[in-house]
Amino acid sequence: MTKYILILMAGVLVNNYVLQQFLGICPFLGVSKKFNQASGMGIAVTFVMLAATAVTYPIYTYILAPAKLAYLQTIVFILVIAALVQFVEIVMKKLLPALHKSLGVYLPLITTNCAVLGVTLNNITDGYNFIESMISSLGVGLGFLLAMVLFAGVRSRIENCPAPKAFRGVPITLVAASIVALAFFGFSGVVENMLGGV
């Protein structure tokens, strides 16, 4: 059990994909202007990560690895993710129109999100089993959501600040992201200490 909690917390806080590993920066900078959009994007990404892991893990373990085609994983994974995103969008539109209305707009943007491909590849590299992979994906997704929501809060304040002209727009956003990333340094070691103490 401790192991699962560690994997989860590592994804959310310690190895936060956006702030510590630089995966999924485009949506992090692009869609974090408003709190609602940021949380919507975060939830959509978490959902796609879970679905992608649930599909790619069996494909790798039961098809690619036994057939000695492991080198094809990059091609296969990106195609699976692209197809999955389309599929999810179609199903969602048909069965859950309300949810599609709120999350659907984010789905096309997720196909080329490197965090999704990154987490599926990392799960394989880290040698996780199926349950661990799912938990790791959940943790990474929640970490993405957390970073997006936190940063949306920071950003709504930056937008109203009189930054130097050269810094306006992208540069000041990156500097703010740097400070948020610095804050996340505080979490390294915390989780291990807490669980070690118990």
Add this chain to the structure above:
Amino acid sequence: MKNSKLMILLRGIIMENPVLILVLGTCPTLAVTTSLKSAFYMGIAATAVLVCSNAVISALRNIIPDTVRIPCYIVIIASFVTVVQMLLEAHLPEAYEMLGVYLALIVVNCIILGRAEMYARKNNVINSILDGIGMGLGFLLALMLMALIREVLGAGSFWGYSIPFLENYKISVLAQAPGGFLVFGILIAVMNKLTEKRGGVKRKSFSCDGCPSAHLCNKTSCNELTELAANDGEGEVKADD
């Protein structure tokens, strides 16, 4: 004619630098620039993939149907990434280890899909190859510049060799995650300042023009998002009233 070919090549390096002006491919830019070596390997690997994929996509531009072009591009790009992965694993295991998952993630590098969509599918093979070389070199140079700052100041070393004085006074945060954001932000600000006098560069980032996913959503997502934001804004105002 010769002049225009040279322009295609040079454009990617300075005027339309994919990293510093167009702000594409941010993920690898931030992730692999902790050392000059990894930045160099990343730049070379991405350039190789970009040149090959630009050439093939341009050669097949009349064959690939418009409606399914994105999956086709992704397959072509992913194939070249796999080739580069296997080559590096066999001949440069050091680079393969260093780049890790970011090597596979060249597939989703916005620069490569972006150039396929914006350039290679509309131009002939030779121009597309030149464009690929130019953009690739621009990416490589931007990565090296960032890595130079981060490695020299952050780790007190140059290409892995420590520098006598600086190694005692290193600012180690620059070599870590927050330093990546900080250095990148300041570099873009410097670029802004430098290009300001020449009338400034029109940035295409954060809008549909610079977004490689634009065709996937037919430019609807961002517009809908903007509308959502506008509606949210109105809602907030009403709530305040």
